[in-house]
Amino acid sequence: MDVAEGLGRVILVTGKEEFLRERAVTDVRATVRRHDAEAEHSDTEASGLTLATLGEMSAPSLFSSVRCVVVNSLENLPDESVSGLLGYAAAPAEDVALVLVHGGGQKGSGTLTKLRKLGTVSEIKVGEPKPSEYPGFVSAEVRRHGGQITQDAAAALVQAVGQDLRALAAAAHQLAFDFVGKRVDADMVGRYFGGRAEVKSFAIADLAFTGRRTEALEALRWALDTGTAAVLVTSAFAGSARGLARYKGAPRGMREADLARDVGVPPWKLRSIRGQARDWSDVGLGGAIRAVAQADADVKGAAGDPSYALERMVITVTGLHDR
Numbered sequence: 001m002d003v004a005e006g007l008g009r010v011i012l013v014t015g016k017e018e019f020l021r022e023r024a025v026t027d028v029r030a031t032v033r034r035h036d037a038e039a040e041h042s043d044t045e046a047s048g049l050t051l052a053t054l055g056e057m058s059a060p061s062l063f064s065s066v067r068c069v070v071v072n073s074l075e076n077l078p079d080e081s082v083s084g085l086l087g088y089a090a091a092p093a094e095d096v097a098l099v100l101v102h103g104g105g106q107k108g109s110g111t112l113t114k115l116r117k118l119g120t121v122s123e124i125k126v127g128e129p130k131p132s133e134y135p136g137f138v139s140a141e142v143r144r145h146g147g148q149i150t151q152d153a154a155a156a157l158v159q160a161v162g163q164d165l166r167a168l169a170a171a172a173h174q175l176a177f178d179f180v181g182k183r184v185d186a187d188m189v190g191r192y193f194g195g196r197a198e199v200k201s202f203a204i205a206d207l208a209f210t211g212r213r214t215e216a217l218e219a220l221r222w223a224l225d226t227g228t229a230a231v232l233v234t235s236a237f238a239g240s241a242r243g244l245a246r247y248k249g250a251p252r253g254m255r256e257a258d259l260a261r262d263v264g265v266p267p268w269k270l271r272s273i274r275g276q277a278r279d280w281s282d283v284g285l286g287g288a289i290r291a292v293a294q295a296d297a298d299v300k301g302a303a304g305d306p307s308y309a310l311e312r313m314v315i316t317v318t319g320l321h322d323r
Helices: 018-035 051-058 079-090 109-116 131-144 151-161 165-178 186-193 197-209 213-225 230-249 256-263 269-277 282-302 306-322
Strands: 009-014 040-045 067-072 096-102 121-125
Touching: 009 018, 009 109, 018 067, 018 096, 018 165, 051 079, 079 096, 079 109, 109 121, 131 151, 131 165, 131 256, 151 165, 151 186, 165 186, 197 213, 197 230, 197 306, 213 230, 213 306, 230 256, 230 269, 230 282, 230 306, 256 269, 282 306
Parallel strands: 009 096, 009 121, 040 067, 067 096
Antiparallel strands: none
């Protein structure tokens, strides 16, 4: 962000993803700090904001005329304070960056609409990523810290850590820091994060849906022995079955990116789904979905032995594949 985009303007940060909102605010603060290392920074909640308090926060102090003021939870701004805030936003102080943070949703949308119409307001939207966008987020995080990562490694990290952006950002930072000057590949990710329960579960599901019964059962027993929760295994199987069903039902001739979005997986995952789909009939896949649903119910209390329920699920799924 250029200094001109922050100072003397109002920066509107909107969206439901808390981590990305925090990141946007941090970037604005960093921009102001680069412009003036002595700049003052302050935070307040919109619920207690009045024109008087806003004036106090944005007024020059004895130590610095440059200030960055962050107002959180704009959706909670009292009705009586709206006109005052809009008046300030229409003519903001020259040496002040005012950041208004809105958590998404309909509450306070009228105020957002009015702010967006002002020429002095810039907006940073931080929507929740789609499933196919998480590997791209990882790659961007690694580059943010001066590193490089392959596409397969980024995807593997998402599988290992899950879709929590804060955890993914921390993992990307760790990889970039520990492999300075190297391009992070899938083997490096596996060494660091391969023991995570989610990875074990997805690996078992991939083995089962490609018909490799013995390997799937061995992987299942090892995962259970090392503490993997049974519900993670049924969740991974459900995800694999869902992806196959969506792929088989998708219109043919679609572009790769559009197909991945329609199926609900990142583009790299389509390769394995495409290979698995050739070996599954609609009837067989329907039986697999029913077997997974039954196992999920069993491990959540419908049966007394979760391990047996999972083994039966693996045997059933691989048996349907063999046919």
